[in-house]
Amino acid sequence: MNALFQDQRDEIVNAWVEAVFNTYALETTGFLRTQNDPFANPVAHMTREAAGIVYDAVAGEDVDPAQVKKAIDRFVKLRAVQDGTPGQNLGVFLLLKPILRKMVLPRCSGSDALTSYYLEAESRLDSVMLLAFDMYTADRDIIAESRITEIRNQHAQLVRWAQKVGGSPLNPAGKE
Amino acid sequence: MAKLPTPQELVASRPDFPEQDWLDVKPQFTPGSYCYPAKKETMELLHMPNPHDWDPAAEDWNLPEDWEKILCDAFAERLEKHRSLKLFMDICVRCGACADKCHFFLGTNDPKNMPVLRAELLRSLYRRDYTMLGKILGKKVGARGWDKDVVKELFYYAYQCTECRRCSLFCPYGIDTAEITAIVRELLHEVGLGIHWIMDPVKNCSFTGNHLGIQPHSFVEIVEMLADDCETITGIRPKTPFNEKGHEILFITPSGDVFADPGIYTFMGYLMLFHELDLDYTFSTYASEGGNFGSFTTFNMAKKLNAKMYAEAERLGAKWILGGECGHMWRVINQYMATYNGPAPSCMMDVPTSPITGTKFTNAAATKMVHITEFTADLIKHNKLNLDPSRNDHIITTFHDSCNPARGMGLLEEPRYVLKAVCNNFVEMPENTIREQTFCCGAGSGLNTEEIMELRMRSGMPRGNALRYVQEKYGVNHMACVCAIDRATLPPLANYWAPGVTVSGLHELVANALVMKGECKRTMDLRQEDLPNVEPDETETQVEGQ
Numbered sequence: 080m081n082a083l084f085q086d087q088r089d090e091i092v093n094a095w096v097e098a099v100f101n102t103y104a105l106e107t108t109g110f111l112r113t114q115n116d117p118f119a120n121p122v123a124h125m126t127r128e129a130a131g132i133v134y135d136a137v138a139g140e141d142v143d144p145a146q147v148k149k150a151i152d153r154f155v156k157l158r159a160v161q162d163g164t165p166g167q168n169l170g171v172f173l174l175l176k177p178i179l180r181k182m183v184l185p186r187c188s189g190s191d192a193l194t195s196y197y198l199e200a201e202s203r204l205d206s207v208m209l210l211a212f213d214m215y216t217a218d219r220d221i222i223a224e225s226r227i228t229e230i231r232n233q234h235a236q237l238v239r240w241a242q243k244v245g246g247s248p249l250n251p252a253g254k255e
Numbered sequence: 256m257a258k259l260p261t262p263q264e265l266v267a268s269r270p271d272f273p274e275q276d277w278l279d280v281k282p283q284f285t286p287g288s289y290c291y292p293a294k295k296e297t298m299e300l301l302h303m304p305n306p307h308d309w310d311p312a313a314e315d316w317n318l319p320e321d322w323e324k325i326l327c328d329a330f331a332e333r334l335e336k337h338r339s340l341k342l343f344m345d346i347c348v349r350c351g352a353c354a355d356k357c358h359f360f361l362g363t364n365d366p367k368n369m370p371v372l373r374a375e376l377l378r379s380l381y382r383r384d385y386t387m388l389g390k391i392l393g394k395k396v397g398a399r400g401w402d403k404d405v406v407k408e409l410f411y412y413a414y415q416c417t418e419c420r421r422c423s424l425f426c427p428y429g430i431d432t433a434e435i436t437a438i439v440r441e442l443l444h445e446v447g448l449g450i451h452w453i454m455d456p457v458k459n460c461s462f463t464g465n466h467l468g469i470q471p472h473s474f475v476e477i478v479e480m481l482a483d484d485c486e487t488i489t490g491i492r493p494k495t496p497f498n499e500k501g502h503e504i505l506f507i508t509p510s511g512d513v514f515a516d517p518g519i520y521t522f523m524g525y526l527m528l529f530h531e532l533d534l535d536y537t538f539s540t541y542a543s544e545g546g547n548f549g550s551f552t553t554f555n556m557a558k559k560l561n562a563k564m565y566a567e568a569e570r571l572g573a574k575w576i577l578g579g580e581c582g583h584m585w586r587v588i589n590q591y592m593a594t595y596n597g598p599a600p601s602c603m604m605d606v607p608t609s610p611i612t613g614t615k616f617t618n619a620a621a622t623k624m625v626h627i628t629e630f631t632a633d634l635i636k637h638n639k640l641n642l643d644p645s646r647n648d649h650i651i652t653t654f655h656d657s658c659n660p661a662r663g664m665g666l667l668e669e670p671r672y673v674l675k676a677v678c679n680n681f682v683e684m685p686e687n688t689i690r691e692q693t694f695c696c697g698a699g700s701g702l703n704t705e706e707i708m709e710l711r712m713r714s715g716m717p718r719g720n721a722l723r724y725v726q727e728k729y730g731v732n733h734m735a736c737v738c739a740i741d742r743a744t745l746p747p748l749a750n751y752w753a754p755g756v757t758v759s760g761l762h763e764l765v766a767n768a769l770v771m772k773g774e775c776k777r778t779m780d781l782r783q784e785d786l787p788n789v790e791p792d793e794t795e796t797q798v799e800g801q
């Protein structure tokens with residue numbers, strides 16, 4: 080059954096990676112494709128890291144949710160801060176579907192067993208998408224919290240001093 | 256009947272060959288991508304040209320009537336004044352070596368964030384007015400004229416460059432895009448466009464001395480509060496000399512380290528170190544901000560704020576200046592001070608000399624200003640400090656080279672030397688992300704404001720990514736740095752990309768390890784958190800036992 084997905088693993092993973100790269104401006108995709116150093120081209124590295132595991136999970140390999148989460152963590156964090164709507168930023172996972180339908184689905188024709196295996200795979204992609212959705216919202220929450228924490232930290236000593244000298248409405252007597 | 260679009264249509268993978276040329280794609284001013292504008296009153300107080308109310312998200316930026324003439328004239332004047340600018344406009348061969356070296360480009364994948372194209376935004380204007388081909392062929396050779404959208408675009412991208420100079424390291428001609436950005440910001444100021452997070456500190460530094468505009472007496476009281484904290488931790492209350500004449504050294508550091516967590520712990524580290532050395536020094540409330548916010552705006556503003564430090568050294572009769580862990584202060588000192596305000600006042604010492612070791616800092620002969628890390632490294636080399644690095648055993652630290660000390664003054668070895676002396680566990684981040692090639696925190700040059708947190712997380716991604724790598728591979732749980740902006744910007748960055756890594760200045764770790772004469776038994780670090788490996792006191796155990 081797994082041969083259905085394994086035979087073309089590399090092509091499909093690459094096709095998805097390309098589709099993700101194509102969400103960026105034309106002038107930058109050449110760079111994304113060709114530079115392989117994980118630190119000189121982190122976006123490509125994150126995308127490729129996510130692509131491999133997502134594909135294996137979708138194909139029904141032994142991959143647990145924690146592994147998927149770990150592998151897509153950097154990628155989701157990146158998409159959570161890049162330009163675009165949440166739908167556009169997370170929708171990239173769904174770009175795998177048309178690729179699967181083009182490259183895998185035709186091989187299932189005539190076999191109910193294969194077709195139902197294929198449909199399960201698509202459902203697993205939906206699960207990946209849901210995991211990513213949770214992570215995405217958690218990441219956005221971190222950003223919102225960071226803004227508040229930063230404002231607080233910037234003036235931390237000032238507030239402490241104000242409380243000490245009685246400049247704070249909460250502590251007018253100036254007692255510590 | 257209308258149908259829902261497919262996911263592909265929603266995600267909008269772009270067409271294979273977009274209709275618009277990169278230069279024609281206009282930036283979108285969405286919340287989180289731009290900084291809040293400077294207030295009109297602030298600009299008026301500072302006598303900045305054409306102060307006015309405006310909103311980056313609005314269609315009309317209320318530019319002054321003759322904005323185009325102002326900008327053209329201002330550009331011509333800068334080209335005349337700075338030969339380097341003219342050179343940078345002329346000699347770029349578009350080789351692309353710099354293109355993928357900018358953290359903003361790596362995080363956004365926006366072509367206009369490639370340094371070469373960022374510079375091209377200005378160069379295209381130059382081409383039309385100053386090159387024969389541009390005059391004749393116009394758009395065909397990438398020349399264009401000024402219009403209001405161009406002004407908006409310049410603003411958008413001049414504040415998506417942290418002037419970090421990483422790109423210039425890779426340019427075969429040494430073209431410094433940071434200086435081009437600085438000029439663009441200066442031009443924008445001519446038509447009244449600036450940002451709040453820069454101009455407000457500039458105003459405060461100009462009028463009261465520190466970036467929050469806290470009155471001198473309050474500033475002193477806050478520092479005294481920090482000295483009290485030192486006493487709680489060590490049993491010794493360090494002295495806090497302010498505005499005193501006749502000391503050998505004037506100490507200047509960013510005022511952020513007096514107000515902000517976690518910078519205050521670095522500041523406490525200075526207090527403890529100087530007390531232990533019985534250093535003959537004073538602080539100044541007038542020159543209490545080392546970070547030159549002016550350098551994010553205009554040449555003249557940078558010059559003015561830089562001059563304050565030397566005026567104060569002269570007034571107080573200091574022989575030389577010791578400078579704290581700061582970024583832009585050092586860039587200005589090493590690259591621009593001599594042009595702005597040099598030579599230093601003649602009453603200052605010829606060559607700053609450490610009163611503890613006798614070492615002459617010949618590298619600081621022109622500026623009369625020594626970096627605290629050089630000073631401390633020299634102390635350690637001469638065995639002048641009693642250090643117990645095991646007090647930092649709970650951390651595995653890496654070191655973030657701040658752009659300005661690293662690329663602007665070549666301070667690469669000293670911080671590592673000090674760090675290794677005070678910490679037993681030190682790990683470097685990958686080679687192409689440190690030293691001269693260091694990745695910016697993503698929020699330097701006045702971009703460390705909270706409204707663009709999202710942008711900061713993407714521009715800081717290359718740094719965060721390298722940090723995460725050493726965290727996963729070597730268990731790194733700490734990152735030291737020598738810049739106050741870093742101490743403010745790296746904690747949220749680490750929290751996002753490598754949660755669990757704490758950030759501190761170098762001298763916080765120095766003071767943790769510093770065994771002071773007559774100190775009480777240390778059970779807490781500077782953050783008043785328990786130190787590792789501290790045996791409970793026998794007497795205490797007995798009391799508990801009873």
Ligand code: SF4
Pocket residue numbers: 356357358359369370373415416417418419420421422423432433436
């Ligand atoms: S100076 Fe830094 S932020 Fe600016 S273009 Fe160069 S690499 Fe990018």
Ligand code: SF4
Pocket residue numbers: 346347348349350351352353354370371425426427428429430
């Ligand atoms: S590396 Fe220098 S010459 Fe090459 S494109 Fe960049 S700025 Fe131009």
